[in-house]
Amino acid sequence: MKKIILTTCILFSVLFLNAQDLKKYDRGSYIKGKDSIYYRILFPENFNPDQKYPLVIFLHGVGERGIDNGNQLLHGGKLFLKNDVRKNFPAIVVFPQCPPNDFWANANFEKDAKGKRKISFVEGGKPTKIMHALQGMVRNFLNKPYINQDQVYVGGLSMGAMGTYELLRRERRKFAAAIAICGGDNTNNIKKYQKIPLWIFHGAKDDIVDPVFSIAIAERLKTVGDEVKFTLYPNANHNSWDNAFAEPELLSWLFSHKR
Template identity: 30%
Template structure:
């Protein structure tokens, strides 16, 4: 341990960056409480996360220097390991190639994050660093909140019902917000340390630390503003446009309610020139992530619904079009253990079959993005129901490949998709082909996530309606 104290400028530097980090974490936590996982879909999300990474690395670098200066070597090592795991976590989210690994090993990554956070907290409690009251309190709080979040995380994936998952998810968001007390304790510690320093003549500010402060402040000002405004806009109640309201008047609105009280809002469009004495195909249309809610309107404007509702398509391919709406925080697929509304959709399909003249040999499913994942999941869970599926920029579990050998599939994906890794479609197609199936697959080499304009120019309706179960 060295007797020479760190400079006042150093304490000013670490206090500044700890404050910036707390503000960033606060903004991010409030956004998560307001809009949940939709945060990842914000246009400003990537730049905001890069700012968070930069501030986190600088802050922890300064913190490690402080710990080493005072001889808290175990705490410094634990801090470095915790920072490295958090950095690795951010990179997995931001890099589209690595995101596949992240999604497939989410439990392992989460265990690493929680484990290193607990290690960091314990290092402040059971080492010499614990002699400092506010460091000790920060360590205790870090351990408590990290363990609490870890328990909630694993309970979430063990829960079966979507409503239970939503409740656990909501609790975890609030716990994340309150966990900011731990770094705030660090902030108090360094403020008190700075006050204990002897008053000396102010030395001129060093250029690099000053530039880092300026960059962090400007980044927080502009990127934080953009992120906050976009998150606030996404959190506001949905207000349908005049066109959407006009469109909604043409499609019947319903709610399926099961015995437990869970409900599924959906729209049902009857065939063009409907004749109750005839049997018609049923198209299950699954919306993308931007149409979640309970207003029972947004899914009408989410692709591929407008395409299916076009008068020309309705006249040429008469069918019932079933358009369920998934609530916020719940998907159609339950991919990677997330909450799913799939059971309600299947029960609604059975109810529709019992009261409408639906041709049970011609039930089709198609969807985009979240709806693409849902399409893969639906045919994997009940291949006996569907005569064909068109999953667009989605994915599923390759282990179901053998079950899908006899299900006609035409999948689409953009090779440069940053939201839904193209490997997810490739893996499903390869699994089916390996099992002896012959699915169709179209990959657009230079396209990203928005491939619907390309897909709708393909003969998907003609192909789909040519399929039927034996």
């Protein structure tokens, strides 16, 4: 019984500390006209508004949609709180949140005869409501005097990776590099962002978003793009972000690029 109580206490302590750490992300919002988007933002330690810092935008997956302005930190939020990351890569990190009834990218979902979900991506087309707001948010941040406009990055997982590709093609002149984890896009859209360095990740056993999407994008970019890295994890399912976040060169690769 004592061991159970001790284990429970330790578990609650860890959860409490994690929750406390995530509170280092301030709450923010961008509201202009019909556009509204809420986000959490992490400033560098010893932030100096007279200096210029890189900007990282990270887009969450479908499971973290909501109106709580907090759930989007579930995957990736702790990565940027690590002491070595804060020391070696001082940056302004923004996690916007997509509401429950919206989607970062223009994607269609259907079910085949066996009931399996099929995803297709729109070529071109108008942005979703939340993507339009996200574009406005990005432009607003780039007007801040403390943002280094040569070091603006975007990344995302699952739905967020789909949104990453879409944001890149809509605002391609603003980003220095990007990472996309278990996402997808219409390969006809690639020409819009082929000049932007990309590191793509996917799990070979992903049964939510078919790895064929990432494979197709990577193969196409290898023939027309400036720089693409592709990592396929042979034993990973949809949560390949766990592997990607553990890549020792992930952030050094990202921050090494300048526009």
